[in-house]
Amino acid sequence: MFGHYNVFVFILFFFSENGTDYQEMLLEMTGQKTVPNVFINKTHLGGCDRTLQAHKDGSLQHLLSGENEAYDYDLIVIGGGSGGLACSKEAAALGKKVMVLDYVVPTPKGTTWGLGGTCVNVGCIPKKLMHQTALLGTALQDARKFGWEFDETVKHNWDTMKTAVNSYIGSLNWGYRVALRDKNVNYVNAYAEFLEPHKIKAVNKRGKETFYTADKFVLATGERPRYLGIPGDKEYCITSDDLFSLPYCPGKTLLIGASYVSLECGGFLAGLGLDVTIMVRSILLRGFDQDMANRAGAHMEEHGIKFLRKYVPIKVEELEAGTPGRLKVTAKSTETDEIIEGEYNTVLIAVGRDACTDKIGLDKVGVKVNPKNGKVPVNDEEQTNVPHIFAIGDILEGKWELTPVAIQAGKLLARRLYGGSNVKCDYINVPTTVFTPLEYGSCGLPEEKAIELYGTENLEIFHSLLWPLEFTVPSRDNNQCYAKLICNKLDNDRVIGFHYLGPNAGEVTQGFGVAMKCGVTKEQLDGTIGIHPTCAELVLYICWSSRRSGLD
Incomplete structure (x- = not known):
């Protein structure tokens, strides 16, 4: 050979x-x-x-x-999101010549954005800030019970919020460009497509083509929202890619889908005082613990968000143009032949996301891709079937679609490629939070998956309802918060699933995520002294309630 x-x-x-x-x-x-x-x-x-x-x-x-x-670059990273930026900066810090190519294809509504990827521009960052806007509205209602007096009518201004949020995002976009320049990473705003195993074509927004070669490549192209394929969806509907910079208040809104994107967006829109309906085909938060998902949904429903369950849209029509206009949605039951219609100002589609891998020439270089969803299979070193091409982030088959995961994987990949490291990204026990009105944090296995893997008889599931102290004076949401610990009886009651529904879920879950990485057992949690009075402390005290033992 x-x-x-x-x-x-x-x-x-x-x-x-x-x-x-x-x-x-x-x-x-x-x-x-x-x-x-x-x-x-x-x-x-x-x-x-x-x-x-x-x-x-x-x-x-x-x-x-x-x-x-003789290659132009040691490494070319395709995609300027969180993972791609982390990988490129780390590789450059290790002395390599690096390029980042990033290009945002406008949505059907014409929305586009700057460097930083989904999380920064149309995901985690604006979502959390608008969620915070809604929480402040709730805090205003609670404030009167705590003695605050204000007589004027309190109302929300969409344009003020949108401008403030997007100004902050703009500062992040600029900061990322400066950081790349400081690290000597060449950033090019162009769409990349493979022509040969080590050669790509880059097309900028004016259509100019430039060609580059590299020894290695990292795919970090991320995902974009999936449309429905029904009449009127791209013409009249928006997605989360459009919502956060929408130039007008969306008014009466229908959200289609039961993903975390749908529930989070529906939650904060309702928190701003808007009329919100969520159309659900089957279950809420697929892949998450269903007990917790249903509790989060029930809380939303009790607070005025309407759910149309077991329906799918079949047509969207424009009744009146405007900002917002009026739309008619026709939907069909998933269980009967019933057809229903409804009028809304805005329709937001949140039925999942597709990997941005179908138009970057992967077929020309032999990279295997799942034809159903565009996901890229990789080994435990994020290497595709083509040895010099790697992939990280949301496009990976069977991995978490989370920003911190992409950042960690990107950094560790660069260190393995150029720093002599052997450390691989650990995709087990990754903590995450869904920012619904009552936030849901989780780490480890959902109850359904734990039962499938270990059997009901080998699990001890501790659980308890909670009433945060800050909810007591305004008499709000008594016994709607909830915590659950799933423990493996075959392994010294090691915690294999943590689930928490309540305020500050991200802050609470992060600490328990660290504990689970260290292999924490229920006995060790029982021996931990809590911080009083906090919600996190209440999780430590649920030792008295176990479904499987029959205690209450």
Whole structure:
């Protein structure tokens, strides 16, 4: 296989008395202790499978001939979201020549944004700020019970909020550009497409084409909202990509979908005083603990958010143009032949997201992609089936779609590629929070998944209703907050699932997430002294209530 290249390649086999020492040394250097273990021109390639794949995709010839030194860049990152930025800056800090390509395709409504990806521009950041806006409205209502007196009518101004939120996001966009420049990362606002294994075409907003080559690539293209494929969806509906910079108050709003995006957006819109309806095809928060999801939904319903359950839209029509206008939505029952109609000012689609991988030329270089959702399968080092192409973030098959996960994976990938590290991203026990009006934080397994893996008889599930102290004076939401610990009886009652519904869920869940990373058991939580009076403390005291033991 190597003869026509006239290059000598070391392939080490361990038959000597020092074989174990060599294995440990190579494991530390490469993360691989199996043989053969191939190095070419001081570059670690890997074993037989990776060597054969490199031969097929052309990267082997580059390594053997030394042509990799002639590439324009050591690393090109496609996608300027949180993961891509983290990876590129880390690689540059390790002395590599790095480029980031980022381009936002406008939504059907024409919405676009700057550097930073979904989280910064149309996700976590504006979502949390608008959620905070709604919480302040609730705080105003509570304030009178605590003695605050104000006579004037309190109302919300959408434009003031939108301008403030987007001004902050603009400062973040600028900050990311400055950070890349300071790290000597070349940022190009252009759409990337593979032409050859090591060559891409970049097209800017004016249509100008530029070509670049690199030794390695990282795919960090993220996802965009999925549309319904029904008449009127792209013409008249918006998605979360449009909502946060919407130039007018959306008015009476229908949200289609039961994802966390739908529930979060519906929650804060209702908190601003708007008439909100959520259309649900099947269940709330698929993939999350259903007990907790239903409790979060019940709280929303008790606070005025309407749910249309077991319906799907089949048509959206415009009755009147405007800002907002009037739309008619026709929907069909998923259980009967019933057809219903409703009028709304705004319709927001939140039925899931698709990976942005179908138009970047992955088929030309042989990268395998799940044809159903565009997701990219990778190994435990975020490497695709093409050895010099890696992927991180929301486009990964079977991994968390969370910003901190993408950042962690990006940093660790750069350190493995260029810093001699062997540390891999740990996708187990990742804490997260859904910012519904009553926030839901979780870490580890949902109850349904725990039962599937371990069996009901091997689980001890501790749970309790909570009433936060700050809710008592205004007599609000008594016994609607909730906490649950799922423990594995086969492993010393180790906590394998943490779930909390209540205020400040992100802050509460983060600490328990650390504990679960350390393998915390129920006995250790019982021995932990709480901070009084807090909601987190109440989670420590739910030892008296266990479904499986029959105690109450």
